[in-house]
Amino acid sequence: MTSVKVSLSSIDKVKAFVNDISGFPADFDLVAGRYVIDAKSIMGIFSLDISKPIDLNIYADEGMDDIMAALKPYLVEE
Numbered sequence: 001m002t003s004v005k006v007s008l009s010s011i012d013k014v015k016a017f018v019n020d021i022s023g024f025p026a027d028f029d030l031v032a033g034r035y036v037i038d039a040k041s042i043m044g045i046f047s048l049d050i051s052k053p054i055d056l057n058i059y060a061d062e063g064m065d066d067i068m069a070a071l072k073p074y075l076v077e078e
Helices: 011-022 042-046 064-074
Strands: 002-006 027-032 035-038 054-059
Touching (some): 011 042, 011 064, 035 042
Antiparallel strands (some): 002 054, 027 035, 027 054
């Protein structure tokens, strides 16, 4: 599992994010406090507070370079 922080601060950004990760066979979870949401679910994401960066857990055995390249516009530098 790889964990990164992402910023999904607008409706357009959420739509683009879901479209970008839906092409990958890996599982993605967004974690905000005690809530864990499937990151490929637009409705699930809108149940979270998207005004702050959110932790994204990536469960992938291969293709991490492609996944990280797709996530680049959403990543938050720590």
